[in-house]
Amino acid sequence: MPGEVNRDDSCLFCAIVAGTIPSTRVDEDERTVSFMDINPATDGHLLVVPRAHAVDLTDITPEDLAACALTAQRLARRQLDVLGADGVNLLNCTGEAAWQSVFHFHLHVVPRYAGDPERDGLSLPWLPSPGDPDRIAATGRRLQGGADG
Template sequence: MTDCIFCKIIAGDLPATKVIEDEQTLAFMDINPGSHGHALVIPKAHSKDLTAIGPDDLAACLSTAQELARRAMENLGADGVNLINCCGAAAWQTVFHFHLHVVPRYADGPHRDGLQLPWVPAPGDPGEIADAARALSNGD
């Protein structure tokens, strides 16, 4: 895709600070990091989002993300890692090439960890939860 920024990075037409590259995936540093060590994992084959990516490319991206998470904990001293995918504009996707955010998390505060997610867990309505479960189970 000639207008996709991530495809341009894969092709070498745009710069990126690469950290892992294999036949199917590329991992590089996010230029708008939520924390120290925040990186992105993308498939080399263009897929617009989670609903479009093939199972082999998705598995390869997850494997690369797992390796990055391990490295963040071992080499950067991260206390944990968030793995985030945004699928669709309503879910904050801004680049329409499937990608995973691998965001190291640090217990020692905001000097290395500025990510604040908007979701605060609270109890849901049991009836609505059951209705959604039926719909997701194809039993609607």
């Protein structure tokens, strides 16, 4: 691919992008590389990463974020069409408290298979339930017009 990109020599995903660590690649373009997750939640679970190192969602450039989102969309369609998935979850984890374990921005593109525990044993990590309306509104007001860095 043309041009050099920023890399972190200690980053697992930078090594995968560079080809110094093996992976099962499914897609790549000028800005992104996509490969199968070696710890899959479901059959067909893959990752989309930018070629340029970015620690997380707060660090990635808008251009690379857009490229990753478009790649994830294209691959989600492929999971539905090729794998016969019934749905797809898209997940990003930013920070250790949010389950980020590799500190190179990545999107998990996770195909879902309704009623097929052999292919899909993933379940929600929380049970959605109504929140306190006043607390929701107060938190929303705090976020309105906040600093965007």
